[in-house]
Amino acid sequence: MRNIADAIEEFIISELFANERDAVSVKRSQLAEKLSCAPSQITYTLTTRFTPERGYEVESKRGNGGFIRIIRLHPQPNGAAAAHPALPAAQENTSSGQLVHALLTHKLVTLREAKLMDYFLQVLGDHISEKNKEQLIRNAFQLLQEEE
Numbered sequence: 001m002r003n004i005a006d007a008i009e010e011f012i013i014s015e016l017f018a019n020e021r022d023a024v025s026v027k028r029s030q031l032a033e034k035l036s037c038a039p040s041q042i043t044y045t046l047t048t049r050f051t052p053e054r055g056y057e058v059e060s061k062r063g064n065g066g067f068i069r070i071i072r073l074h075p076q077p078n079g080a081a082a083a084h085p086a087l088p089a090a091q092e093n094t095s096s097g098q099l100v101h102a103l104l105t106h107k108l109v110t111l112r113e114a115k116l117m118d119y120f121l122q123v124l125g126d127h128i129s130e131k132n133k134e135q136l137i138r139n140a141f142q143l144l145q146e147e148e
Contacts, residue, residue: 008037028067103117103141
């Protein structure tokens, strides 16, 4: 079963960024009301899921007329997979599956490419370490970037 942070993240990405805007502004209380959750759950999701490492910046103003602005950061033109803002740094506790999800979420790979990556991760199973699987995904992403 999905947790509330997953639902909030999915809503923000699918609904608020649906028209390809690079920034959205919302009121925390209105978003919490729409998603039937506490405003603190919105805050938690924003601080853990919408980070610079994942390709986002969050600004907030509290009080009357307060808002939350979520800004989608643009990738650096150097093409390096490890430096891409949607890719967590290698030393973080990120699974290879989470890495594939981040690539798909940030539209850096197609749904088909993400499904293929997930399939190969399943095929590899326990035959190689999680660290090596993560490196394979990073290498695959870098190869896909070179093709463009």
